[in-house]
Amino acid sequence: MKSAKQIISTITAAGMSAVCLAGAFTGYADTPPSLGDVNGNTIVNASDAAQILIAAAKIGAGGESGLTAEQMSVADVNHDSVVNASDAAIVLVFAAYIGAGGSGTLEAYLENTLKPEPGTYNAGTWKTAAVEGSPGEIVTIPITAENLADGMNAYLVTFDLPHDFVITDFEGNLPNFDIIGNLETGTFAATNFSGENMRPKIDDNVPIFYIDVKIPEDAHSDDRYPLRFSNVTVCSIDMETAEPQLTEGVIIVR
Ligand SMILES: [Ca+2]
Ligand SMILES: [Ca+2]
Numbered sequence: 001m002k003s004a005k006q007i008i009s010t011i012t013a014a015g016m017s018a019v020c021l022a023g024a025f026t027g028y029a030d031t032p033p034s035l036g037d038v039n040g041n042t043i044v045n046a047s048d049a050a051q052i053l054i055a056a057a058k059i060g061a062g063g064e065s066g067l068t069a070e071q072m073s074v075a076d077v078n079h080d081s082v083v084n085a086s087d088a089a090i091v092l093v094f095a096a097y098i099g100a101g102g103s104g105t106l107e108a109y110l111e112n113t114l115k116p117e118p119g120t121y122n123a124g125t126w127k128t129a130a131v132e133g134s135p136g137e138i139v140t141i142p143i144t145a146e147n148l149a150d151g152m153n154a155y156l157v158t159f160d161l162p163h164d165f166v167i168t169d170f171e172g173n174l175p176n177f178d179i180i181g182n183l184e185t186g187t188f189a190a191t192n193f194s195g196e197n198m199r200p201k202i203d204d205n206v207p208i209f210y211i212d213v214k215i216p217e218d219a220h221s222d223d224r225y226p227l228r229f230s231n232v233t234v235c236s237i238d239m240e241t242a243e244p245q246l247t248e249g250v251i252i253v254r
Contacts, residue, residue, distance in 0.1 A: 033074045036091045036106040038067065044106050045098070049091040049189060050180045051075070056084045057158070057185030077106065085156045085187075089235050092154045092191040099193040119240025124148035126157075126208075128227045128249030135253060136217045138168055141227065142207035145244065151199040152192070154235040159186035161213070162225035162251065169212040174202065179209055186230075198237050215253060225251045 036044040038051045052075045055065040065072060065083060077087040094106045102109070124147035133139035143157065161167065167186055172179035177200075179190035188209065192200060202208065219225070227249040235241050 033070055034105060034107075035074050035110075036077050036094065038071050038075050040071075044091060045095045046092060046178060046180050046189075046191065048075075049088040049095065050182065052077075052083060052088040052091060053085065053156075053180075053187045053189060054182050054185065056088065057182060057187050059083060061185070077110075085158070085189075085231065085233060086241075088189055089154055089156055089233060089241070092156075092189055093235055093239065096153060096191040096193050099191075100198065113239070117239070117241060119236070119238070119242070121151070121234070121236040121238065121240040121242045122147065122149040123152075123232070123234040123242035123244035125245040125247055126229065126232050127247040128159075128229070130250045130252065132252045132254055133215045135215055135219045135221075138212050138214045139251065141211050141213055141249065141251075142173075143209050143211070144205045144207055145202065146204045148202050148204075148234075148244070149236070150201045151237045152202060152234055153198070153237040153239075154189065154191040155208070156189045156231070156233045157187070157209075157229060158231045159211070160228040160230035161186055162227070164216040164218075165225065165251070166214045167211050168214050170209060172209045173207040174200065174209070176200065192237070213251065215251065219253045221253055223253045225253070227251055 036048055038048040055067050055075060059065050067075060072083055075083045075087055077090045094109055097109060124145045126145045129142055131139045131141050167183045170181045170188060172190055176192050177190045178193050179188060181188040192198060229246045232244050232246060233241055234244060
């Protein structure tokens, strides 16, 4: 749990800095911004991916990104004029590459290395479970997959939670994967950071990660609320992206 707590504090900090950025961010001083380095600390890593996810979620919800124009420019990693989860995925893949002993800038990496693109990778079927709980209770929900091909390197998951349901915590369950998340937007991403097991095998129905969801106090007994994914994107170690089949779960109120 230690690493999970560290990650959560990182996300909390990222979330807060995103809120504060409009006023607090003062630009990149004299050095030109580096592609992917959204928080301007000269390192491109999962914290930048988290900020990209937060911005993408805000944009997706119809709001402002919370980023400056310069930050938006370096956040659009794949140069398609949109800041979204694909950009975060690339940052995560690059961070995994650096974590596995790679070197150089993200820009050079994208020029010289295969870019993530749709391929033949089979992302299988991703599922949320059926769980039961009482009004006001926090229930832990595992996210699992079936027929997920070996070699998943990163995943991005966004939930479409029932109205008034809140995600209160999360925890990754795959060895060598670091997970980041934004509780407010229900967006989670993880990358395999190990150089030793870069083609992990993930068995059917072994939880990939967990989320804790608080059932609203005013939920009615015997009501059933669907727990849907709004998006899941998987990137393989061979830099292929794939969208799995999705099976929705249900939260049953006792
Ligand atoms: Ca950074
Ligand atoms: Ca983009």
